[in-house]
Amino acid sequence: MTSTRMAVRRRAHSGAVTLKDVAERAGVAPITVSRALNAPDSVSAALRAQVEEAVSALGYVRNQYAGALASAASRIIPVIVPSLSNAVFIEVIQGIQQVLEEAGYQPLLGNTQYDLDRESKLVATLLGWSPAGLIVAGMRHAERTRTLLRGYGRPLVEIMELGARPIDMNVGLSHVRAGETMGQHLVERGYRQIGFIGGRLKQDYRAAQRYRGLDQALAAAGLARRPPFEHDQKSSAQVGGNALMATLEAAPELDALFFANDDLAVGALLRAQREGIVVPARVAIAGFNGLEISALTTPPLTTIVSPRQQIGEIAARKLLGRIQGHASGPARIDVGFRLEVRAST
Amino acid sequence: MTSTRMAVRRRAHSGAVTLKDVAERAGVAPITVSRALNAPDSVSAALRAQVEEAVSALGYVRNQYAGALASAASRIIPVIVPSLSNAVFIEVIQGIQQVLEEAGYQPLLGNTQYDLDRESKLVATLLGWSPAGLIVAGMRHAERTRTLLRGYGRPLVEIMELGARPIDMNVGLSHVRAGETMGQHLVERGYRQIGFIGGRLKQDYRAAQRYRGLDQALAAAGLARRPPFEHDQKSSAQVGGNALMATLEAAPELDALFFANDDLAVGALLRAQREGIVVPARVAIAGFNGLEISALTTPPLTTIVSPRQQIGEIAARKLLGRIQGHASGPARIDVGFRLEVRAST
DNA sequence: CTGAAAGCGCTTACAG
DNA sequence: CTGAAAGCGCTTACAG
CATH class of the missing domain: 3.40.50.2300 (Response regulator)
Structure with a gap:
């Protein structure tokens, strides 16, 4: 007695609504849904409306991993700072976040705790997100970090201080x-x-x-x-x-x-x-x-x-400039500082 | 005259070192590299060593998207707060970050700016990361946010305040x-x-x-x-x-x-x-x-x-507990507060 | 403007 | 302990 077995391969499958589901409901091909979502103008108004209806009826949410994997482009920007308990970095992060979010990018926070080895590991992990660019506080890094960042080849801004040899771009003060x-x-x-x-x-x-x-x-x-x-x-x-x-x-x-x-x-x-x-x-x-x-x-x-929030904003803008391919001024920006003389001296 | 054309399909391809590259160098199958990296004990010591050599020689960094897509599991945890300019949330975030990072999870910061519509959009976007769980400040949400979160079905902690009807778990004070x-x-x-x-x-x-x-x-x-x-x-x-x-x-x-x-x-x-x-x-x-x-x-x-950092730590621990499948105490934790009487009253 | 096919780089589920 | 195949859910590159 031989029994015929169907090889039923099951996969993790999140159970979430996918592009395909939306496409079926809208009566179009998945690629059309993709276009309707990413480049609405490239799709006829009628189809766009059908797709929109299906998206909201099904509660479709784009799978970021699939998108990023397929396009080899992500909207992640790691931001690596030495500390979160310092108000200074919080303000810098705020500046960065504001600019990135408007442009549809997501900052991914890394905290080195002033440890260059931790920084190195963080950078390695964060590069796995194929970030469009990176922002790193400080210009002192482990040699391995430097190699990783150089090898990665995407835009990078080192912030807070000014250095003679930035890996790529540099925004800070002396x-x-x-x-x-x-x-x-x-x-x-x-x-x-x-x-x-x-x-x-x-x-x-x-x-x-x-x-x-x-x-x-x-x-x-x-x-x-x-x-x-x-x-x-x-x-x-x-x-x-x-x-x-x-x-x-x-x-x-x-x-x-x-x-x-x-x-x-x-x-x-x-x-x-x-x-x-x-x-x-x-x-x-x-x-x-x-x-x-x-x-x-x-x-x-x-x-x-020190213009903390501004450092974040400028760094984020320079990064986006490079990511989006338009030149963005000098590679090194001295944001300066201001002596505020008050009664304690 | 007919010309034979090879259909050369090119894809974005990041140019980065992949599992396959490592596998070739190590002389094993890609899946073996995957195992050597994710479950070292399941691979013989000899192969493990070969793989490790290849990984460091080539500077391999795991592609997080491919991994997450294939396994339908990510180590992303969105943390949604109403403000970053408030020291309180910074301390909460610090507590969260500490606990998550130790466990190998990445917080993804969202800032609603005290706007429930923004929150709703943020949640939708962040769910696209297939997060293992979420942490959200506050218990007031737009109905749409509530629907999204309920529908998502993974562990969630609402923090800062205490409410009668948490969507899932709740850590805060009255x-x-x-x-x-x-x-x-x-x-x-x-x-x-x-x-x-x-x-x-x-x-x-x-x-x-x-x-x-x-x-x-x-x-x-x-x-x-x-x-x-x-x-x-x-x-x-x-x-x-x-x-x-x-x-x-x-x-x-x-x-x-x-x-x-x-x-x-x-x-x-x-x-x-x-x-x-x-x-x-x-x-x-x-x-x-x-x-x-x-x-x-x-x-x-x-x-x-108010025990701010503690709120973050407890919330993160409860979340990890649920993600990793072991029970983690009551769904609702009152962290309390302490009146500190000093000379200004 | 629309679509079928292939592929992104991993992991799952089998098989041995 | 190791591997070949299939698949995760998208987008790219063609084709019409």
Whole structure:
């Protein structure tokens, strides 16, 4: 007794409504549905209407994987940042998101946690999404990351800082010059014992660049140079307040403090107030970023304003420009910064 | 004269290294490479080594689209929030990201900008990624969104607030009770003319719920009830300061103000200080969220601490639990809140 | 303007 | 443990 068996091959099949279902209902070929959806003008009004009816009747949702696989093009743009707990990157991401979304692209967030090995793995994974382009914070990468990105060959923007050798495009500002500018300001104001406070400067190397700029300014003015007063915690107002107290105890001769960022500096300012330390009479305090709250403290904080959201917007626009094939200006854009002198110095 | 033409069909082809390339180099079938990568134990050590060599020699990166299409399973988890300019959602996202990433899932960020129509479109688009599950902030949705989500049938967590009828799972806290708790606190402290300040309460309906809770507490205490003092701007410290001044001018009889969130309340506190308005002697100030900085102002701010990052973590864990098929406790989790009484009231 | 065929790069379901 | 075949749901490249 032989039994005839039909080879019934079953596949995962999501059970979702497909193009084919829509096509059947509309009485057209699947490709026509595809056209009606992707290039409505290339289809007659009558068919377009039938397709639209079928799409909404069936609740059709395009399968992004099938589309991207078939066309070898995706609207994914990975955005790789070192941290999400820093307001700065959030604002950059906001700028990016706004621009990308309008153009129908999806940002895919990657968080390296200031770890270049993690970055490398992230990049490898994210390239599997055949992204139309990428945005990466920072210009320091593992060699392997660099190789991957170069080999990938699609548009890439490195953001936040400026570098001599971008892999492709570059949008940011010079943190060394920002630090130098603040240093010159403090010197001009007459401060003579100037210190820098920051955390994890090996990882947050842009903060280290600001320190370097400050140091150059101090050297140029013939003033005492000091290593940074470094702590080992994530920046926060609380940490800034503690750092202020610790530093003034360790080096009471200081008459001005440049904090690595406004989170720290605002915290220092609030702490000074609680402790009765008069700013700037006892010690001047300065920050970096230009967070909104820095203008509202008593005294308001002298800081350097960086155009964070704008960095995101410009980077996204440059990327889209290249993706869509039209030239988009120079490969390297210095967005600059602005020294905001307020009463804390 | 007839010419024979080979039908040379060309396709987009990304030019990237594929499984097939790896298989050829390793001298095995593509499916073996797939196995060596996805289930290493199912392949002999020798072949595994050959495959690994080929993968790294060629720099192979898995094509996520092909994989997801073939297996009808993706490791994408859309996370839909109403805003990115609010620190609260950032912290929630951080919690989610941490948990998802460890498990090898990718969050895909959607921003509704407090617009339920946008939300609906976003959900439709994001479902095209065949997500393994979804996380959505809020329990108010357009009917169409609800239909899409119900129809999709995969695990879903609605977060931030608690509702009687979650579509699937629910992780959050009761904003009405939070408002009520603050109201009772202010009443107990002896304040008698208590106002609520917030913006865009139609959209930010969770803030409106806190107002409602406050109003209930005032009613229960037999105190004067007032409509909220509403402005039309995004919450920020600057806006909070302005709202303080405007409200005290409009209603000088007020002796306590409950702000919709800490961004506003901290701004009000800083502004009061600059203007010489003594808190809480002239007017008490309270907030909601428990942002770090609220503890550092002078006076420090009385507020309600919500476990933001925890909401994200719990939501992500519950989702993964369901995705991976093991039960994961109750469908509804009240993460609670904590009244933090400080010197501003 | 419309369609039949082939293919994108994987994984599933069988088979041995 | 390993592999040949089929299929996931789209779009490209032709053809008419």
